[in-house]
Amino acid sequence: MGAVSYYTKEGLNKLKEELNNLKDVERLRVSQAIAEARDKGDLSENAEYDAAKEAQGLLEMKISKLEDTLATARLVDESQLDTSKVLVLSTVKIKNKSNGTEITYTLVSENEADIKTGKISVNSPIGKGILGKSVGEVAEVNVPSGIIQLEILEISR
Template identity: 35%
Template structure:
């Protein structure tokens, strides 16, 4: 059975937009690069042609990957999210004991994770540690950098 990809509505839209951009703009751009490279003549020593063909292969690979992912998407339904405990799709505000600061994370599937945007995977050490906890719980996450301690302050959709 194929792997199921868990996405929020925003994550699904982002993937669909990326697929559309790759299929329309990027394919045309690469086709033009190949056409220009072909005009240079001898393909045996044509690095522009090789580079364009490699880029084309990467784009086609990414298109195939996204299409396969979209066939096996499980969408997180915001209406069914429980704010009593941290779940996939929850936005959770925590107090980071080590850094003495409050941080808000959204727990998402691994496909959608982007730590720079505070979107953390349910498979990451911190995401996995937070799952199932309630407001007021103190949580320890075993990470490569050591044990991180958090206190759950708030859970929203």
């Protein structure tokens, strides 16, 4: 069993929908593909059957992984979170001290991370670097291009 992961209501619902889709829709589709391939005759020389069975194995593995993730998932009540320091689900405005760039990120679990929408994982280098910091503090973050200094300008939910 994996470590506990914290999710927003939206993120948790998305995981549940994906699991239901895999179980209710994809399982049926793969079963039908296996049945069709089996109907074509000799299984020892049937590439379609082998491919369908392999797809079934991969699907079951994905379902199992999602079930494990959901078993350790915890819903976070954003209204109860402290805004004096950066935590999971904090929306943080930071300033890169070397070039003056300001950017806003929301720290989320690894499965909810989406850089296009400004959601970064708490396990990313920046996420780890700013976690636990307060407004006005400067975090030194080790990123692939070297060490950058990020000043915490604002924390909200």
